[in-house]
Amino acid sequence: MTKGWQLTLALILLGLFTLFYQGLWGDPRHIPTVLIGTDAPNFEGPDVETGQTISLAQFKGKVILLNFWASWCYECKVEHESILQLHQLFKDNPDFVMLGVNYQDKLSDAQQYLQQYGTTFPHVRDIKGQLAIDYGVYGVPETFVIDQQGKIRHKWVGPITGMVYTNLTQKVIAPLLNSQPTTTTS
Amino acid sequence: MRIRFTLCLAVLLAAPFPLFAAVQDETDIDIQVREIAKTLRCTVCQTENIWESGAPLAQQMRGVIRERLALGHSTEEIRAYFLSRYGDYILMEPPKHGVNWLIWVAPFLLLLIGGFFLYKEVTHWVRETPTPPSQPLPPLDDQARKRIERELES
Incomplete structure (x- = not known):
């Protein structure tokens, strides 16, 4: 085998090894979303605590944070304090709305969870899972930010803690509330 | 013995009928749900399609397919819907x-x-393997020739 062919073979093997290595260390939960910049699907559902119907359309023109969660989800418990903190930070802004979406859960479990860990914002029940599928959700927690024009501007898969929290509040929500649109994704 | 044999035979012959009945019970929508679900990946299982998966999300996705078929959506429209929500990843066969x-x-x-x-x-x-030089075989001596003839005749 000539040196040229040996070099070609070595390069092919190196390329394959790089792909394998990248796949080995990549986050299997990270699936690129196709929803950024698209219209946020409208939905209607009962409030977990009161049973009253909540619709996304009623918050038109506001910056909306949607947080998908479930009582059986460990990472949802991990992020719960930060989520409450985030609401505390923006709740006085009339252009900001925060909604929880309870996903694949029993109503009693969801209600008990909210009583135990506390909540300061409404939560919609996704009874049939249609809402989650409309938002391309494949696990919880997942968080979406919708801008004043009703477009999905940001999606994050996993708990909102640490740097993720800082990035979400300072680089996504605050600029949107100050009408400085950004397009970011997880 | 004969009764036992007849009973076994009857059970064996009757066995396929419930299965056949189950297949017959499958409606057109069931068949369409299965065909569409087989082409879509279960996003929480990674290697299974949503027809084979028992994950709650896969069950809900099958429900969405059924609802949309009942509303008159075509196979392509339903696949396009899932594609618009999850991207190419949802397809079992990458486009x-x-x-x-x-x-x-x-x-x-x-x-x-x-x-x-x-x-x-x-x-x-093959090019590098040395081929052994061909050498003429030594002639048979009388003793060997006679031995061969004897063995051929026997």
Whole structure:
């Protein structure tokens, strides 16, 4: 085998090894979303605590944070304090709305969870899972930010803690509330 | 003995009928749900389609397919809906465009490259293997010739 062919073979093997290595260390939960910049699907559902119907359309023109969660989800418990903190930070802004979406859960479990860990914002029940599928959700927690024009501007898969929290509040929500649109994704 | 044999035979012959009945009970929508669900990946299972998966999300996705079929949506419209929510990842078979072509072509390309290198190596070995010089066989002596003739005659 000539040196040229040996070099070609070595390069092919190196390329394959790089792909394998990248796949080995990549986050299997990270699936690129196709929803950024698209219209946020409208939905209607009962409030977990009161049973009253909540619709996304009623918050038109506001910056909306949607947080998908479930009582059986460990990472949802991990992020719960930060989520409450985030609401505390923006709740006085009339252009900001925060909604929880309870996903694949029993109503009693969801209600008990909210009583135990506390909540300061409404939560919609996704009874049939249609809402989650409309938002391309494949696990919880997942968080979406919708801008004043009703477009999905940001999606994050996993708990909102640490740097993720800082990035979400300072680089996504605050600029949107100050009408400085950004397009970011997880 | 004969009664037992007849009973066994009756059970064996009757066994396929419930299965046949189950297949007959499958409506057109059931068949369409199955065909569509088989082409969509269960996003929480990674290697299963949503027809085979028992995950709650897969069950809900099957429900969405059924609802949309009942509303009169076509197979392509339903697949397009899931594609618009989850991207190419939702499809069990990656669509043949852009960088996806690599997935389809790479195995054959690697096979060709491997075959080429194998061919080159084998021809190289054949060329380098020394062929033994052909030498004329020594003539048979009388004793050996007689022995062969004896053995042929016996």
